[in-house]
Amino acid sequence: MSSALPIIDISPYLRSEPVDIAARKATSEALHAACLNFGFFYLSITEFVDTAVPEELTTLARTFFALPQEEKDKLSLSNQDNARGYARLKENVTNGKADNHEGLDFYRPVESPDKSKPLWGENQFPDLPGFRDKYEAWVEKMKILGLIVMEAMAIGLGMTPDEWTELRNQVDDSFWVMRAIGYPPLPENSDGFSCGAHKDYGCLTFLYADPTPSALQVFLQQPEGSTAADTTGLPVEQGAKAGAWINADPIPGCVVCNIGEMWEIWSNGLYKSTLHRVVHRSSNYRVPFFFEPNFDAHVKPLAAAKRIQGADGAPERRSVVYGDFLLAKVGNNFAGGKGRYDD
Ligand SMILES: O=C(O)CCC(=O)C(=O)O
Numbered sequence: 618m619s620s621a622l623p624i625i626d627i628s629p630y631l632r633s634e635p636v637d638i639a640a641r642k643a644t645s646e647a648l649h650a651a652c653l654n655f656g657f658f659y660l661s662i663t664e665f666v667d668t669a670v671p672e673e674l675t676t677l678a679r680t681f682f683a684l685p686q687e688e689k690d691k692l693s694l695s696n697q698d699n700a701r702g703y704a705r706l707k708e709n710v711t712n713g714k715a716d717n718h719e720g721l722d723f724y725r726p727v728e729s730p731d732k733s734k735p736l737w738g739e740n741q742f743p744d745l746p747g748f749r750d751k752y753e754a755w756v757e758k759m760k761i762l763g764l765i766v767m768e769a770m771a772i773g774l775g776m777t778p779d780e781w782t783e784l785r786n787q788v789d790d791s792f793w794v795m796r797a798i799g800y801p802p803l804p805e806n807s808d809g810f811s812c813g814a815h816k817d818y819g820c821l822t823f824l825y826a827d828p829t830p831s832a833l834q835v836f837l838q839q840p841e842g843s844t845a846a847d848t849t850g851l852p853v854e855q856g857a858k859a860g861a862w863i864n865a866d867p868i869p870g871c872v873v874c875n876i877g878e879m880w881e882i883w884s885n886g887l888y889k890s891t892l893h894r895v896v897h898r899s900s901n902y903r904v905p906f907f908f909e910p911n912f913d914a915h916v917k918p919l920a921a922a923k924r925i926q927g928a929d930g931a932p933e934r935r936s937v938v939y940g941d942f943l944l945a946k947v948g949n950n951f952a953g954g955k956g957r958y959d960d
C-alpha cells in the first residue's frame with residue numbers, strides 16, 4: 618500500500634511578517650489530526666532549507682561508510698560512551714534480531730565530558746572534508762525546525778500561551794541525536810529487518826530519506842475487533858494488535874516526521890508514538906535527526922490534553938525525567954544483546 622500519511626504545510630509558522638493566524642491554525646489542526654490518527658506525517662521543508670544540503674549529508678555518509686572497516690572502527694562507540702560514534706553492521710539488535718545497518722551517531726555535546734559515564738562522552742567525527750561543519754549546520758537547522766513544530770503542535774493541542782512557554786522550557790535545550798545510517802541491501806531470504814519494529818523514544822524525528830521505495834514501514838493500528846491484516850515483525854508485547862504495515866515512501870522536498878514516546882506522555886496517550894521498521898532491499902544512506910526534550914525535562918501529561926480527554930478521560934500516564942528515560946534505554950546499549958530500541 619502506498620502512503621496514506623498526510624503532508625503538513627509548516628510554512629505559515631516559518632513566515633513571521635505578517636503572521637497569518639488563520640493559516641497557522643489550519644496547520645496546527647492538521648498536525649493535531651495527524652498525531653491523533655497516525656503519529657507520522659510529512660513536512661514540506663523547501664521553504665526552510667535548501668534540500669541540496671541533506672543530499673550532501675547523505676553523500677558524506679556514503680563516503681564514510683565506503684571506508685575500509687578498520688578506518689570506520691576507529692570511531693567505534695566503545696572508544697567513547699557506547700552511544701556516540703560508529704556501530705558496525707548488525708551491532709545493534711532490535712526485538713532480539715540484529716539490525717542490518719551500520720550507523721554513526723552524534724548527540725548534543727555535554728559540559729565536562731566523561732566517557733566512562735553513559736551518554737556523557739564526546740562525538741567522534743570522521744576526518745572527511747566538510748563532514749563536521751555540514752552535519753553541525755544541519756543540527757542547528759533541525760533544532761530550529763523542532764521548536765517551530767513543537768509550537769505548532771502546542772497550538773493544535775489547544776495550549777494557552779503560558780502553557781506553551783512551560784512546554785518550550787522543556788525542549789529549548791534539546792538533547793538531540795543526529796544519525797547517519799548505512800543500509801546495505803537486506804537479503805531476499807532474510808528473516809530479519811534492516812531495522813526492527815520500534816517506537817522512537819523522544820519527541821520529534823525528522824528523517825531525510827533516500828528515494829528507495831517501501832523501505833520505511835509504519836504500523837497503523839486498526840480499531841479493536843478488526844482482523845489482524847499483517848502483524849509480522851511486531852515486538853512480542855504488541856503481537857495481539859490488529860493493524861497493517863503501510864509504506865512511508867519519501868516525497869521530494871519533505872522530511873518524514875514522527876512523534877516519539879515523550880509525546881505519548883505529554884498528550885496522556887491521545888497521540889500515539891507509532892511503531893515503524895525498515896526493510897531496505899537496495900543500498901542507501903539516511904540521516905534521521907531526533908529532536909528530543911532537554912536532558913532534565915520533567916515530562917508529564919499536559920493540562921491541554923486532559924482538557925480534551927474530559928473528566929472521565931484516560932488514566933494519568935506515568936511522568937519521566939527525559940534523561941533518566943534515555944539512560945534506561947541506551948545506557949546498556951550493545952551490552953548483553955540489548956539494542957537501542959529494546960526495553
Ligand atoms: O531509516 C529509516 O527509514 C528510519 C530509521 C529509524 O526509524 C530510526 O533510526 O529510528
Ligand SMILES: [Fe+2]
Nearest residue numbers: 815816817893
Ligand atoms: Fe525510528
